[in-house]
Amino acid sequence: MATGSTRPTSRDVAQAAGVSQAAVSLVLGDKWRGRVSETTAERVRQAARELGYRPNLAARNLRLGHTRTVLLVVPALTTEFFAGVYTGAARIAAQHGFGVVLYPSPEGIGPARDPFASAQAALDGVIASSMAADALTAIRGDQLPLVMLDSDPAGSHGATTVNLDITDGIRQVTDHLLGLGHRRFLHLAADIASWTFEVRAHELAARLGDVPGTSLLTVRAPISIDDARTATETALAAKGPRPTAIVCDDDKLAAGAYKAARRLGLRIPDDLSVTGLDDLALATAIDPELTTVRLDAELFGERGMQALLAVLEGREPQQGDIPVHLVVRGSTAPPSAP
Amino acid sequence: MATGSTRPTSRDVAQAAGVSQAAVSLVLGDKWRGRVSETTAERVRQAARELGYRPNLAARNLRLGHTRTVLLVVPALTTEFFAGVYTGAARIAAQHGFGVVLYPSPEGIGPARDPFASAQAALDGVIASSMAADALTAIRGDQLPLVMLDSDPAGSHGATTVNLDITDGIRQVTDHLLGLGHRRFLHLAADIASWTFEVRAHELAARLGDVPGTSLLTVRAPISIDDARTATETALAAKGPRPTAIVCDDDKLAAGAYKAARRLGLRIPDDLSVTGLDDLALATAIDPELTTVRLDAELFGERGMQALLAVLEGREPQQGDIPVHLVVRGSTAPPSAP
């Protein structure tokens, strides 16, 4: 409270405590065992408290050569899902003294399309969702440690990948629906080029291919309730035997399917079973509640961060996909008599 | 591609281009008009490109004394709303060469309850939502430029405030409902101590107080669909004449009210009108679609960031609350005969 209006530095603290700047750094950095007496240490801490001293992060980062900050690249934050991923990642990060800065989607943020420029921070590593595909090339340029989320393990050029076990999720959905007796399926697919959605399509086709007498129609829509509604409406209005079950890539698409069904006068689950994927708040808000595959977004973020920390520390990242599980609610039932 | 594995510095670029480090800084910082010839400038740029040079942000921040990074403090990201706020803030920030780092909610992130420690970055300013109230004391400690979102202008100790015109939103809701003929109201309130929710309660009471023959019952619930459902159910089960309209502090609460209504066998909007506030994706997913007050989250974030930029540059921030507007959908109708 003496120098003026500029923030106090470690030198100011040193002066106030009557020691050298080095001593301050030692004490505040907890490196003083056997180097500084307990009494002076306390004096330093006292002075720091009184001045309201906060170390200058920029200077520390420069000195240390790292920033304990990582970048999380995600698509636009239009659902709770990636908010959950962020929360999980940030939690683990905080436990290890790291910060997480977000780079949400190349579109919509502004002219600076360069994640590294726009995330104004010096970075130690990157976690990137494969859905933010166009940011990838920029990222690969730098040689920062990289963890890919929801990404093809084979196509990630050696980057560590952390994935949800979507394949198993789709398996659970199809087992459930086939077990109920459904045979004619509509796949309401997300209109996004991303590995995680390819997996859904592939596994669904593979599963149904194993069962004779099944049919599978696919229709694509952007992830928006209204787009999903219109796509579903036209698909259902087509001639021929109507599908009895709609498998959606995502809960929002499922909400669109609900609206289409209402417009067409079809009742869920009596005339039509619908499944989602995500388990957003939306899933239990609609009526009937949605049978869907629950993805643990926070765990996903945690695992991503843990993997990145492992890479940064030269350890081997944990192997294995993150389990997901079907939660059966009121939107699925046996098909009515054909 | 020569020095080894460590990142190239401006000195490496200088050496490669055969100039001094200062020249590199001049050229890359666009301060070279009349100081460096176009040919050498191009040589420098070329060298920088070849080496894949990126300036060390930590060093730059140290030198410059600022970081062009601001902190956005928000409650947990459990709806799209604050994701929108972030997106808007980040867009404006990017246009001005700023980065935004997020500090979501003191709970849930980890042991580091200090926003400044956990947001590992050196900061130039802070935008804070009043809903993250417990972080505030920590923030007030530092004397960073501060913009408060959704906060009592009178109680913000001189910090700049940017607010949505919630008062007008509630006015629109009550006008709409009163116009339809409703007289008995239930206020489903968010169980959060925050100015923005107090405003809702206050304005609603004031508005109805002006109209003789109206009644207002209030019930509080945490912002979760299930909590809202049970709270609503018990409120509606109480004896006495049943409310004909439920005004909810938020769309999620409204979704809970829907479920309560279904359980009690009440039809919306025939037996019960319901209004929300936010206009989340949820609002159009439920049936009937929700009459609600649309809050432009991105604009909110933009205005917050613009205000902070104004403060940082010593300009006067733009005055005036952000307009909101009622969007009437299927969840409101005249009350059935008393």
Place this chain on the structure above:
DNA sequence: CGGAGGACGTTATACGTAAAACCTAGGCGG
């Protein structure tokens, strides 16, 4: 033809921190 600028750079320095290298008593074993 002398010197006053421009054009084109370079040298030197400071930002605040962490930590290696160095200093100085005092105590103590041999």
Place this chain on the structure above:
DNA sequence: CCGCCTAGGTTTTACGTATAACGTCCTCCG
């Protein structure tokens, strides 16, 4: 009583950048 160790510090340096202050030539005008 010498040498060495240890406790308790201090001096010094480096991190990479931006920029103020300082040199050169070369040109051109009076």
